[in-house]
Each structure stands twice: as C-alpha cells, then as structure tokens.
Amino acid sequence: MQQLNTQHLRDYPKKPKQVYLFGTCIVDSFFPDTGMDAIELLEREGIEVIYPQGQSCCGQPAYNSGYKDEAKAVALSQVKQFPLDIPVVVVSGSCGGMMRHHYLDLLGDDPEINNFCQRVFEFTEFLVHVLRLKPIDQGPKERVALHTSCAARREMGVHITGNKLISQLANVELVIHDYESECCGFGGTFAVKHADISAAMVADKSKHLVATDVVRYVSADHGCMMNINGALDYQKQSLRGEHIASYLLNRIKGNSSKGSL
Amino acid sequence: MKHIIEEESKYAASAKAFRANVTRDLGNEELRSNFRGAMDYLMDKRKGAFSSEDELEVLREQCKLIKQRCLAKLPHLLEQLEGNLEKNGIKVHWAETITEANEIIAQLIAQKKGKSVVKGKSMVSEETALNDYLEERNVECLESDMGEYIVQLAKEHPSHIIMPAIHQNKKQVAKLFADNIEGFEYSTDVDTLIQQGRTVLRDKFCQADVGISGVNFAVAETGTLCLVENEGNGRMCTTIPDLHIAITGIEKVIEHLADVPPLLSLLTRSATGQAISTYFNMINSPRKPGEKDGPQEVHLVLLDNGRSQAFADEELRQTLQCIRCGACMNHCPVYTRIGGHAYGTVYPGPIGKMISPHMLGLDATSNLPTASTLCGACGEVCPVKIPIPKILLRLRQESVKPKSQQPEVMKGQGAGRNNVEALIWKVWAQVHKSPKLYALSMWGLTRFRFLMPKKLGGWTSVRTAPKPAAATLHERIKSKQSQHGRG
Numbered sequence: 001m002q003q004l005n006t007q008h009l010r011d012y013p014k015k016p017k018q019v020y021l022f023g024t025c026i027v028d029s030f031f032p033d034t035g036m037d038a039i040e041l042l043e044r045e046g047i048e049v050i051y052p053q054g055q056s057c058c059g060q061p062a063y064n065s066g067y068k069d070e071a072k073a074v075a076l077s078q079v080k081q082f083p084l085d086i087p088v089v090v091v092s093g094s095c096g097g098m099m100r101h102h103y104l105d106l107l108g109d110d111p112e113i114n115n116f117c118q119r120v121f122e123f124t125e126f127l128v129h130v131l132r133l134k135p136i137d138q139g140p141k142e143r144v145a146l147h148t149s150c151a152a153r154r155e156m157g158v159h160i161t162g163n164k165l166i167s168q169l170a171n172v173e174l175v176i177h178d179y180e181s182e183c184c185g186f187g188g189t190f191a192v193k194h195a196d197i198s199a200a201m202v203a204d205k206s207k208h209l210v211a212t213d214v215v216r217y218v219s220a221d222h223g224c225m226m227n228i229n230g231a232l233d234y235q236k237q238s239l240r241g242e243h244i245a246s247y248l249l250n251r252i253k254g255n256s257s258k259g260s261l
Numbered sequence: 262m263k264h265i266i267e268e269e270s271k272y273a274a275s276a277k278a279f280r281a282n283v284t285r286d287l288g289n290e291e292l293r294s295n296f297r298g299a300m301d302y303l304m305d306k307r308k309g310a311f312s313s314e315d316e317l318e319v320l321r322e323q324c325k326l327i328k329q330r331c332l333a334k335l336p337h338l339l340e341q342l343e344g345n346l347e348k349n350g351i352k353v354h355w356a357e358t359i360t361e362a363n364e365i366i367a368q369l370i371a372q373k374k375g376k377s378v379v380k381g382k383s384m385v386s387e388e389t390a391l392n393d394y395l396e397e398r399n400v401e402c403l404e405s406d407m408g409e410y411i412v413q414l415a416k417e418h419p420s421h422i423i424m425p426a427i428h429q430n431k432k433q434v435a436k437l438f439a440d441n442i443e444g445f446e447y448s449t450d451v452d453t454l455i456q457q458g459r460t461v462l463r464d465k466f467c468q469a470d471v472g473i474s475g476v477n478f479a480v481a482e483t484g485t486l487c488l489v490e491n492e493g494n495g496r497m498c499t500t501i502p503d504l505h506i507a508i509t510g511i512e513k514v515i516e517h518l519a520d521v522p523p524l525l526s527l528l529t530r531s532a533t534g535q536a537i538s539t540y541f542n543m544i545n546s547p548r549k550p551g552e553k554d555g556p557q558e559v560h561l562v563l564l565d566n567g568r569s570q571a572f573a574d575e576e577l578r579q580t581l582q583c584i585r586c587g588a589c590m591n592h593c594p595v596y597t598r599i600g601g602h603a604y605g606t607v608y609p610g611p612i613g614k615m616i617s618p619h620m621l622g623l624d625a626t627s628n629l630p631t632a633s634t635l636c637g638a639c640g641e642v643c644p645v646k647i648p649i650p651k652i653l654l655r656l657r658q659e660s661v662k663p664k665s666q667q668p669e670v671m672k673g674q675g676a677g678r679n680n681v682e683a684l685i686w687k688v689w690a691q692v693h694k695s696p697k698l699y700a701l702s703m704w705g706l707t708r709f710r711f712l713m714p715k716k717l718g719g720w721t722s723v724r725t726a727p728k729p730a731a732a733t734l735h736e737r738i739k740s741k742q743s744q745h746g747r748g
C-alpha cells in the first residue's frame with residue numbers, strides 16, 4: 001500500500017524556456033559530472049539552463065543539526081540568487097525538500113519566500129511532470145535498482161517519478177530490492193554522531209542492493225550514494241550507484257554508464 | 262560552578278550510557294534478529310489492516326483533529342472528566358510528579374491494608390517505576406499481561422510499548438519459564454508457553470487485593486475509563502480485586518464518547534493490525550448495589566510528569582496527540598537496529614525521543630533527538646499525524662541553543678550545546694552565505710583534494726572516504742560558458 005501524500009499534489013507549469021539549476025554543495029564539490037549531465041539533459045530538451053554562480057548550499061546541514069539561525073542566514077542568501085520567476089530545478093530530493101517545504105518554516109511565509117518555494121522542483125519531478133520527458137533508450141539491455149532518499153520520497157514523491165523515468169527505458173529492467181523504502185542510514189551529521197547505528201543501516205542497505213545482482217543502482221540523491229557507494233567500495237563490491245541525471249543521459253545517448261564514487 | 266560541573270557530568274554520563282547501550286545491542290545478533298523479525302511482522306499486519314490508502318488517510322486526519330480539539334480544551338476537559346468521574350463514584354487524584362503518583366497509590370493500598378497487586382499493562386506505571394516503589398513497601402506486584410509478565414520474570418523493562426517482551430524469542434521465553442515456573446513442561450510452542458504462563462496468573466487474580474491498570478481513553482462527557490487489551494487480564498484486574506486503581510497521563514482525556522470509535526479503530530489497526538482488540542473495557546463506576554462483580558472502589562490517578570511543559574508550547578504540544586500505538590517504533594529503522602532497551606528510557610523509539618525530554622529533561626536525553634536520520638517513516642505512519650521529524654528538529658534546536666536564552670521552553674535546554682560545534686556552524690554559515698568565501702573554500706577543497714584524509718572518524722570505519730572533484734561544478738560551468746563565448 002503506497003502512502004498517499006497530499007503534499008506531492010501540485011499544479012505544474014507549462015514547459016518553460018529557461019530554468020535555474022541548483023547544483024547542491026555535494027554535487028558542486030564531489031560530483032560535478034552530475035550537474036553537467038543534468039544541464040545537458042535539460043538543454044537537449046530545448047531549455048536554457050541558468051546556473052547562478054552565487055549559489056552554495058541549501059542550509060540543510062545546519063538546519064538538521066538544530067542551528068536554525070545559521071541555516072536561516074544561508075537559506076536567505078540562496079533565495080536571493082534565484083530572482084527570476086522561472087523554475088529552480090534541484091538535483092537532489094533532499095535539498096529540494098528543504099527548499100520547497102522547510103524554507104517556509106525557516107524564513108517565514110512572506111510572498112517572496114513563498115514564490116521561491118513554489119518554483120522549486122526536484123530534478124526527476126521536473127522531467128516527469130513539467131517536461132513530460134519520454135526518454136528514448138539507446139543503451140544495452142540491463143537491470144538496475146533504484147534507491148530513493150527518504151526526504152525525496154516523503155517530501156517530493158521521487159520514488160514515483162524516478163520509477164516512472166526508469167520504467168520508460170525500453171532496455172532496462174527495474175529490480176526492486178528488499179526493504180526498498182528503508183533509510184540507508186546517512187542522515188547528514190547522524191552518520192558521524194551515531195556512526196555505529198548508521199553503519200548498521202548502510203550494511204543492510206548495501207546487502208539488499210547487492211542481493212539484486214544488478215551492475216548498478218540509480219538514485220536522485222548524492223547524499224545517500226556517498227554513504228552507500230562508500231560502504232560498497234569499503235566492502236570491495238563492484239556494485240555502484242549513479243545519479244539518475246547521468247544515467248538517463250547515458251541511456252539516451254547510448255553510452256554505457258559508469259557509476260560514481 | 263559546582264552545580265554546572267555536576268550538570269555537565271550527568272549529561273556526559275547519559276550520552277555515554279546511550280552509546281554503550283547501542284554498541285552492546287547492535288552487537289547482539291539474536292536481539293537484532295528478534296527485532297527485525299517482529300517489526301517486519303508488525304509492519305505487514307498494519308499494512309493489511311486498511312482497505313485503501315484513502316481510508317487510512319481520512320481516518321488519520323479525523324483522529325488528528327479529534328486529538329487536537331481535545332488538547333486545545335485540555336484544562337477544561339480535565340475538570341469535566343474529574344466532575345463526571347466523581348459523579349459516577351470514581352475518585353480522582355492529581356499527581357504532578359512520579360513520586361506524587363506513587364505516594365498516592367501506596368496510600369490507597371495501605372488504607373485497604375493491601376498486600377498484593379495484580380497489574381494490567383500500563384506504561385505510565387513503568388514511567389513512575391511503581392513496582393519498585395511498592396515492593397520497597399512490601400506490596401507484591403504481579404504483571405498480568407503476558408509480555409509484561411515475561412519482562413518481570415526476567416527482571417527487565419519493556420522494550421516496546423505494546424509488546425513489552427518483543428526482544429525475546431520463544432526459545433528465550435521457554436528457558437525463562439523453565440527457570441522460574443514450578444512444574445513447567447518444557448516447550449517452545451507459543452500457545453503452550455502462553456497457556457502455562459496463564460495458569461500461574463489465573464490463581465493470582467483471585468488472590469490479589471488490588472488491581473492496577475492503565476487507561477487508553479478517558480471520556481470527559483461521560484466519566485468513562487476505556488481500556489484496550491487482548492488477553493482479558495485487564496478485565497480481570499479491573500473487576501476481581503476490591504480496589505481498582507487506574508493511572509494515566511493527562512493527555513489521555515477525550516471530549517466525547519463519539520470520539521472513541523475512530524480512535525480505537527485506528528489504534529488497534531496501527532498497533533497490531535487488528536480490526537479491534539479482543540477486549541475493550543469501558544469502566545464507568547465501582548460495583549453498584551445488586552451487581553455481582555466489580556471493585557468496591559475505583560480511583561484514577563492523573564499524572565503530569567512533564568506533559569504540561571510540552572502542552573505549553575504549541576509545536577511541542579503535538580507530542581501529546583500520541584495514542585501509544587507503537588507504529589512509529591515498528592517502522593523506525595533505528596529502533597529496528599538497536600531495539601528498545603538501548604534508549605535507556607521508558608518509552609523507546611520515535612515517541613520516546615519526543616516525550617522523554619519532557620519527562621527527564623533535555624540534559625539527560627539530548628542524545629535522543631539526534632539519534633534519527635529524520636527519514637520520516639515514523640511521521641508517515643503516525644495515526645494522529647504527529648510531525649515527528651519536525652518535533653525532533655525542534656528538540657535539536659532546544660538542545661543546542663545557548664543555555665541563557667530566554668524564555669525557558671524545556672528543562673535542560675541548551676544541554677547539548679558544545680561551543681566548538683557552535684563555532685563550526687557559525688563559520689560554516691559565514692562561508693556559505695558569502696559567494697566569495699564559498700568559492701574560495703571550494704577552490705581549496707578541490708585543489709588540495711590530495712590532502713583529504715583517508716580516515717574520517719566513524720565514517721570510514723565501514724566506508725571509504727569520498728574524494729573531492731578536481732574542479733567544482735561552478736568552475737566547470739564557467740569554463741563551458743567561456744568556451745561558448747558567453748562567459
């Protein structure tokens with residue numbers, strides 16, 4: 001039984017000419033390929049992508065640690081970077097959830113903030129509901145698993161949009177792993193503060209993913225993947241996760257994808 | 262100064278205790294498998310209990326509104342409840358602290374010269390550590406709920422609010438019974454085990470002077486105490502002994518009798534996946550003239566123990582919507598891994614993380630709100646829609662805010678504040694709100710990526726360290742734009 005989550009229901013705009021990309025701090029410093037692939041994918045659909053150079057982080061690390069004032073200062077500085085009335089596409093469900101839902105609590109329900117939050121779209125959500133992307137799969141036959149981050153699932157409905165995109169790939173079989181909806185154990189500072197609980201959780205998540213016998217799994221969040229891929233690498237498993245932006249682009253272009261670490 | 266040192270060492274001790282418990286229980290494979298198996302079973306049962314997600318969602322919304330309405334009128338409803346209970350012949354006692362509650366109960370028992378108590382399941386009596394208190398005063402307490410009975414025999418505490426002995430498997434219970442019950446015929450068959458345990462309990466019901474129970478809903482408009490149970494032990498405790506004492510938290514009061522059916526339906530389905538529990542008791546009065554059974558006296562002890570602190574804050578008040586179904590722990594990936602005892606509090610799991618700070622102070626519990634990935638599985642299943650992750654976030658804020666900051670919202674606020682950590686976040690905010698400083702820090706991170714340590718504390722105990730990219734996304738986009746002549 002899928003949980004009905006009314007907060008996912010929203011009015012989607014028509015396909016815009018321009019969008020902003022919010023790259024996230026993790027993608028910026030560790031996985032820039034993901035950002036480049038997301039831009040290429042959007043550009044192939046005829047959309048101009050604007051990447052404000054003043055952007056940094058959504059503020060979630062401080063917010064989740066209880067440092068509200070610090071999170072607020074950073075969140076407010078981000079809102080100022082995206083002034084045009086065009087969609088803000090975020091390549092992470094977790095950061096997207098922060099910007100779409102938590103900014104209202106953090107920054108107060110003022111018209112500018114509200115307008116900004118309304119313009120925030122998670123990447124796969126944007127592809128499915130705004131672009132209505134029907135990816136033409138040119139890649140070889142393969143099986144993949146999908147891991148959806150918890151915030152992406154519960155705040156942005158990414159398990160549905162991610163699933164929809166992968167299911168449209170003609171040569172790809174989507175394999176559901178055991179405890180698919182269970183958290184991977186990342187949780188930002190949780191992984192450091194409660195390292196052994198986090199370790200137990202990622203041990204189970206990586207075990208269930210490995211058990212599917214796929215060559216790669218796909219996710220829309222690099223936070224989870226840093227956790228799961230790091231554990232898989234430590235265990236000397238060959239399985240790796242790849243961001244769904246890179247995965248889709250490679251399938252469309254017929255490249256074999258690689259998985260990121 | 263001495264006071265401050267004591268306070269800090271108490272906090273350190275308790276954070277250390279939590280960590281030690283976690284390490285101990287994560288390493289216990291049998292315990293891990295007991296919890297995983299039980300939680301899988303309970304999640305499945307719940308899933309099967311609702312015909313559609315729409316039905317569930319409508320019920321959740323309805324029950325949330327009921328509890329919010331009742332909490333909005335809490336002081337008035339408590340007065341109304343007291344008036345109607347007294348009218349029905351049930352005496353009401355108010356206890357602000359657990360000691361007051363225990364004293365009231367001990368006194369009531371002493372007045373009747375009671376020597377033996379038989380108890381129905383009550384988490385509030387666990388909260389007050391009533392059994393220990395009474396046993397110190399030579400009153401024998403016997404837990405009559407099968408799970409509680411097992412836990413009492415094992416000299417443990419409940420590891421789950423609905424299934425107190427869920428941490429034990431049938432082999433462990435068989436061994437426990439073999440060691441403790443005279444004439445026990447060894448078996449690992451669950452029905453046989455329960456039957457033999459029940460035989461012991463059956464005699465005790467008839468011998469006890471006092472019955473003590475909890476309350477699931479206390480109906481203000483009718484003065485009715487509702488008790489949900491599956492074993493019939495609750496009914497025995499509340500009908501056989503001459504004295505029945507019920508104990509509950511002040512948040513259990515509801516306004517109307519008509520509020521009961523939706524709450525009951527959602528409670529049993531969320532807890533065990535049952536459409537309804539085997540027994541549902543509605544207690545309105547002591548034995549009336551001409552009646553053949555029932556206690557001569559019925560008392561209700563209403564306990565605060567930190568609840569009014571939660572009540573005073575509009576956001577934290579939502580904690581009191583809880584109807585104690587246990588679904589949040591059944592679905593919690595942290596609870597499933599570490600089990601109920603590791604928390605070191607009476608209420609484990611997500612509800613424990615939310616309510617324990619009000620009962621014990623944030624100084625003794627500041628490590629609990631952080632022991633969550635904020636995955637939201639708990640909030641998603643909560644039958645009364647408590648925004649659990651949001652409340653945990655709020656508790657984190659209360660925990661790290663400067664101790665001197667007014668107004669005081671919670672006991673022990675600021676206890677989790679660490680000056681080094683606070684400074685790190687301050688610097689972090691300065692860097693991330695300034696595009697120039699951010700660019701500089703990213704430049705450093707990527708250019709000096711070879712300096713990234715291979716060992717990063719707990720992170721690299723089970724993972725390899727992530728490696729910064731050679732150039733940031735900011736830089737890659739800039740250079741792409743200049744290639745296209747747009748930079």
